[in-house]
Amino acid sequence: MTILVIAEHDNAALKAATLNTVAAAQKIGGDVHVLIAGHNAQGAADAAAKVAGVAKVLLADAPQLAEGLAENVEATVLRIAQNYSHILAPATAYGKNIAPRVAAKLDVAQISDITAVHSVDTFERPIYAGNAIALVKSNDFVKVITVRATGFEAVAANSGTATIETIEAASDTGLSLFVTREITKLDRPELTSANTVVSGGRGLGNKENFHAVLAPLADALGAALGASRAAVDAGFVSNVYQVGQTGKIVAPRLYVAVGISGAIQHLAGMKDSNVIVAINKDEEAPIFGVADYGLVGDLFDLVPELERALQH
Structure with a gap:
């Protein structure tokens, strides 16, 4: 059993939620691979290789992946999806933009916002604004899951020795176009x-x-x-x-x-x-x-x- 984590990153470094998602993957068990889909993203791949518990980092580096457009990342994930029993992404705006597309193309039901792992096919997720917890079991051949970062303690970021493998990115789907990004800079902690x-x-x-x-x-x-x-x-x-x-x-x-x-x-x-x-x-x-x-x-x-x- 091998699990794929779709990393959220800025091409230079990993976003914090990726470490929590890797923690959830480790709770499921099996080898954990991390996908870095970006452009000039060797820095993010190097950071992922140092994450505790990661067996392999897959680096898909191409201009069409530079801005993390969901359609292009999804297409790259689908090229390797058959190799994995579980595909995980953080339940952030980034992950929630990609995971449903992957699940739809694979014709499986996405399991959203999990906060606990009971077994390889059974998970907890909050419903009704967190006032109830649903226990969800999936029989799908591949489980596509988003992970609520607050449900899992982040793994160590600097104690791993994973190998990095370069894979081919999918071609630009042409379905979306990056125009601009406005970043709010804060003087305080994120x-x-x-x-x-x-x-x-x-x-x-x-x-x-x-x-x-x-x-x-x-x-x-x-x-x-x-x-x-x-x-x-x-x-x-x-x-x-x-x-x-x-x-x-x-x-x-x-x-x-x-x-x-x-x-x-x-x-x-x-x-x-x-x-x-x-x-x-x-x-x-x-x-x-x-x-x-x-x-x-x-x-x-x-x-x-x-x-x-x-x-x-």
């Missing part, structure tokens, strides 16, 4: 990989308050900034900050929710955090149902007081 996250909700009132109140606390904690969907919809911050079912799924060691009521959609994206601290003036807010520590009161008083305490 949201999905940060150990500490400070998130704000609609209770902050406006964009100015969001940054004035949360930025000092995030600085004191060395934290990433997040936001509820309500805050994003109100224009406080862009959707790259959104935590929740339709945003980013996070599970930091510490999650501080400020002015967030705790709608199901938001809880689905952060309730697996190790420690949750909630600050809200409404003592009946649903966020307190998942919080380890709760502060009831005016956030405009409590957050600055907390920030000052952290400075001493």
Whole structure:
């Protein structure tokens, strides 16, 4: 039994979710191969070869794979799919763009967003915004799976000695064209990989308050900034900050929710955090149902007081 992991990368280095996906593959068992589909991507292939537990890295390097267009990556995966019992991708925007296409072409049912492995054919995945866990068994000849990164501890990135094999990339399908990419550069830790996250909700009132109140606390904690969907919809911050079912799924060691009521959609994206601290003036807010520590009161008083305490 051999498992293929479709790596998410930027041609130079691996994205963090790839390490969690490799961890899920190891739970299934068997040899783990990692596919690097890109252009001038030797750096990413070298990084994948150092990942613990990886037996082989497959490098498909071609201009049509430079930007990770899903149709071209899918076509390359299909060239080698018959060699694998399982094909895994991270449940990120990248992985969720590729895996369903592969599953459809193979005529199998995709298993989405798994958080645990029971056996080679049985997996857990959250449903109903994480309020229930489904146990899914697949009899398909190849299992196409996306992996929720927060469900698996990342494997070591620098203790492997895998071989690198160059494979031929599929031709450009011509179905899509890369036009441009706008990258939001953040001065803080990346949201999905940060150990500490400070998130704000609609209770902050406006964009100015969001940054004035949360930025000092995030600085004191060395934290990433997040936001509820309500805050994003109100224009406080862009959707790259959104935590929740339709945003980013996070599970930091510490999650501080400020002015967030705790709608199901938001809880689905952060309730697996190790420690949750909630600050809200409404003592009946649903966020307190998942919080380890709760502060009831005016956030405009409590957050600055907390920030000052952290400075001493």
